[in-house]
Amino acid sequence: MGKYIPATPEERQGMLEAIGLTSTEQLYDVVPASVRVQELHLPSGLSELEVSQKVSALAEANETFRSIFLGAGAYHHYIPAIVKSITSKEEFLTAYTPYQAEISQGVLQSIFEYQTQMCELTGMDVSNASVYDGATAAAEAVLMCQERKRKSVIVSGAADPQVITVIRTYCESRDVPVTVVPAEGCATDPAAIRALLTKETAAVYVQNPNYYGVIEDVAAITNAAHEAGAKMIVGVNPISLGILKTPGEYGADIAVGEGQPLGLPLSFGGPYLGFMTCKSAMMRKLPGRIVGQTTDHQGRRAFVLTLQAREQHIRREKASSNICSNEALCAMTASVYLAAMGPKGLRQVAESSLSHAHYLAAELGKRGFTLRSGDKPFFHEFLTDCPVDPVVLNAKLAEKGILGGLPVDGGILWCCTELNSKAEIDRLVSIVEEVCAQ
Amino acid sequence: MYVTPVDLKYTKSHEWVSEENGLTVIGLTDYAQSALGDIVFINLPEVGDEVTAGEPFSDTESVKAVSDVFSPVTGTVAEVNEDLLDNPALVNESPYEAWLIKVENVTETEDLLNAEEYEAVVAAEEG
Amino acid sequence: MKLLFERSCPGRGSDLLPPCDVPVTQLPADLCRESAPQLPEISEVDLSRHYTELAKQTHGVNDGFYPLGSCTMKYNPRIDEEMAALPGFTNLHPLQSLDTVQGALEVLHTAEQYLCEITGMHAMTFQPAAGAHGEYTGLLLIRKYHQSRGDAARTKILVPDSAHGTNPASATMAGFTVVHVPSNAQGGVDLDALREVAGPDTAGLMLTNPNTVGLFDPNILEITQIVHDAGGLCYYDGANLNAVMGHVRPGDMGFDCVHINLHKTFATPHGGGGPGSGPVGCKAFLADFLPAPRVVEKDGVYALETPAHTMGQVRSFYGNFLVVVKALTYILTLGKEGIPEASAGAVLNANYLMKKLADRYTMSYNTLCMHEFVMSLEPQSHAIGVTAMDIAKRLLDFGIHPPTMYFPLIVHEALMVEPTETESRETLDEAAEIFLKILDEAEKDPEGLHAAPHNTAIGRPDEVAAARNPILRYTAP
DSSP, rough: OSSOOOOOHHHHHHHHHHTTTGGGGGTTTTTTGGOOOOOSSSSSSSHHHHHHHHHHHHHHOOOOEEEOOOTTTTOOOOOHHHHHHHHHHHHHHHHHOOEEEEEEEEEEEHHHHHHHHHHHHTOOOOOOOOBBHHHHHHHHHHHHHHHOBOOEEEEEESSSSSHHHHHHHHHHHHTEEEEEEEETTTBHHHHHHHOOOOTTTEEEEEESOTTSSBBBOOOHHHHHHHHHEEEEEEOGGGGGGTTBTTTTTTTSSSSEOOTTTTTTOOOOGGOOOOEEEEEEGGGGGGOOEEEEEEETTTOOEEEEEEEEEHHHHHHGGGGGGGOOOOOHHHHHHHHHHHHHHHHHHHHHHHHHHHHHHHHHHHHHTTTTTBBBTTOOSSSEEEEEOOOOOEEEEEEEEHTTTOOEEETTTTTTEEETTTSOHHHHHHHHHHHHHHHOOO | OOOOOTTSEEESSSSEEETTTTTTEEEEEEHHHHHOOOOOOOOETTTTTTTTTTSEEEEOOOOOOOEEOOOOEEEEEEETTHHHHHTHHHHOOOOTTTOOEEEEEEEEEEOOOOHHHHHHHHHHOOO | OOOOGOOOOTTTTOOOOOSSSSSOOOOOGGBBBBSSOOOOOOHHHOOOOOOHHHHTOOGGGGSSSBBBBTTTOOOOOHHHHHHHTTHHHHHHOOOSSSSGOOHHHHHHHHHHHHHHHHTTSSSEEOOOOOOHHHHHHHHHHHHHHHTTOTTTTOOEEEETTTOOOOHHHHHTTOEEEEEEEOOOSSSBBBBHHHHHSSSEEEHHHEHHHHHHHHSOOHHHHHHHHHHHHTEEEEEGGGGGGTTTTTOOOHHHTOOOOOOOOOOOTTTOOOTTTTOOOHHHHHHHHGGGSOOSEEEEETTTTTEEEOOOTTTOOHHHHHHHSHHHHHHHHHHHEEEHHHHHHHHHHOOOOOHHHHHHTTSSSSEESOOOOOSOOEEEOOHHHHHHHHOOOHHHHHHHHHTTTOOOEOSSSSSSSEEEEEEOTSSSSHHHHHHHHHHHHHHHHHHHHHHHHHHHSSSSOOBBBBBHHHSOOOOOSSEEE
16 A cells, blocks of 8 residues: 555566665665664554544644634635635646746736736735745845845834744844834834934834734824835735725835735634735845746747846845745735635725724723724724733633634734624624623 | 957956046956846946955846856946946947946056957856 | 736626625725725636636646656645645634644644654744745754854854755845855765864854755765864755655754755645745754744643743744644654655655666766756757757656756756656656657757747747846736
């Protein structure tokens, strides 16, 4: 019985003979005897049926929730059936990076379409073919802005804490000073950023909507950054761009974000999708694969990986990024999602998420869950006080099949999407009321 | 086989050098552009940047390769040929017109080759 | 073929969502975008057909032989996909309370134990999302280690000249200077050259073994010893692990940390370029520097822990979790017998194919290879003007994905062939015939070969035009 190896013992023997050997052991004669493995301490292999049962049991050992009010960087949206159907096609699943354009037009064209959609969504000129996730996209964007005399970066403290941590990791090894501006009332104060900008500031990073769901005064921050000669990087939630002003409209130089809300399941954190778009002027600093349009010798439209001389396989130690594999299939997922939704569908998702969140905020507000962001505008997340212990509240909600918001600084960070119907929200609120009354 | 104007000076790393109104003009030779193939982009320094003799100040990109361009002098970049940013093919088409940079305040110059000496270098590399 | 945008017709689309069931919130106009994004408006049937057409113009492992060197394009088992699609995994929010995600944490913990056993390591992180990301993480471990000892002088990473481009690029990202180590005539590390460069400024060495020419470096123990004696650490680039799983372990060869490409060695699909997964394993003395969080187990309960001197995070959450599910499913299927068998099969297939080609194609090294081999078209290039590129492009006409071209850089006109263990003898025999037939064609009509491919959707694209005048998005006419 083979484990995905077609060769029978007889065939194997015949092939060994063909290369002048008698046993497979001889293939490893070159390995020093002192370090040859005698036996791996692993369980014996299992049949597909047994494996299926074993791994299914692991999946079932998790608790999943139908009703989810938790966001904070990973969002529960409806995924149209067509998305999964298309992205599970084996050609897309089992292809490598499209190095050979002549037999990879499908993948290449899909990336070109993805790039176009991301430019449309963010209002920027150029998109790459994806990076690992939103956090690494932000970190790569910071490194894109490095100039000889401008190194440091100012990061909004109202950004996702994990994004800030990843930016710090990437910057530490490149000796890029990072200053995090504390958030005031769940938002970034443009004056605080302005006060920190110097001739050495390479970039400012702000998330919009921020970690607390607040829609920042990004235009003011962008102006401040530009007046000081620094680049402006904005981290955006792609769904919010169904409604909100685009990074292109307020003049950002680079837009990045987590593409997971565009058709990718929560999946305990990955695979996700880092997207990066920028102004034309920064095109050659953009890391990662980029697909371009050209023609073949007969003049037919063709797509190829282009601007490759930026990349590690050519520029080696002088490359500005080491990225090779990216999240191509996740980018295709986002592209199919956006095509399935269309401009109206995307707006509907954004509008429902926004409206559900505001409905929930109002209902909770009546019950003592005060908004910590005051009257600042917010999108589909918001941080409230919590009259009871948030952990206790969440445990009670979990008993009723509801995944509550994230406990943050004694309060709760709530999130709503189009999936949280009015009935679901009303049920949440009534349970919250019960718990608070106890 | 390659054009090597006699009124220019050359480096072993295939740059040509000339003097013009007190400025040192640097470009890539015909042999260099031929060896590099179709140049798709040239990364150039900015006016005011310092260049150092024997150190790279620019690089040229072809589809599958990137190559450094070395400065034969130490000095300050006075002018940059911005036409090349939009049309790098100029270096392929007319290498001795498509200068890369002009340098001022030159404090040090490498030993340069005359056309005959440079042709010998090319002949040796061609094998 | 048409782009999505060229199939768009205003007003088309599908009703996927109900109307909003609460009062619609109106944001102030100055916060809103001025016009809707120009996304395609397309019916579901057109959308479905569009991608079916794109799929037909995409060559995956399931479409045919894919001997792309250093990429390990083995068959991707379908059970792995099915397991990763279980709702108990896909519907899991990464910030749920730990008591509700015990199964997921067990996946990570078990995969860590198995992969540590296979690599001879003691601890592992799954946060890196790809091989290059793993390299970066491993180098940060090395950086943190030297920093923790106050050894600020160790700023250099040694990289063989045969290395993948990601190695030097990762070293730069991690704040090191790269020192190239030349290869010897057998394609291995030149020991004298290594001794010369290894010293008090050496932070570490990055190495693949087998190396990028497909040969196992027989001096490996001496190599790692030289680096350790100089006070540096040894990083194992797991790109070529598929050759040696269950036969020799990086940890036993003297490596201190390692990344694994789950999307190569552990059969998870490449998805047209990703998602991959590049877990990093290390010896116990480096574990305190690993990214946060790490999964720990106590009395059958799984929890998360922040390593004492963590480097921070290199990505959000726990990395590409579903890819780990696929890899774990694969390991459970193969088990302790199947893992070494897979590697032996890969090595056997490579040697078998090499032997069939060796009479006519010039092999870079005339010795048994590991899981891949490199041949050089330099003789043909000089004699008849036929290049590695020409051979590669003609292979497309026969439904074979070409080998890796022009890599490693130390071999001129290189074609790097990696058949993997999941190809049958017939496939290898047929492929060998095609490779030989193309060489016949080359000798008879070298000009004809420059025009290949003939049967593909497009001919050779104009890459110069693409790079000189980049068109990177669709613009409506």
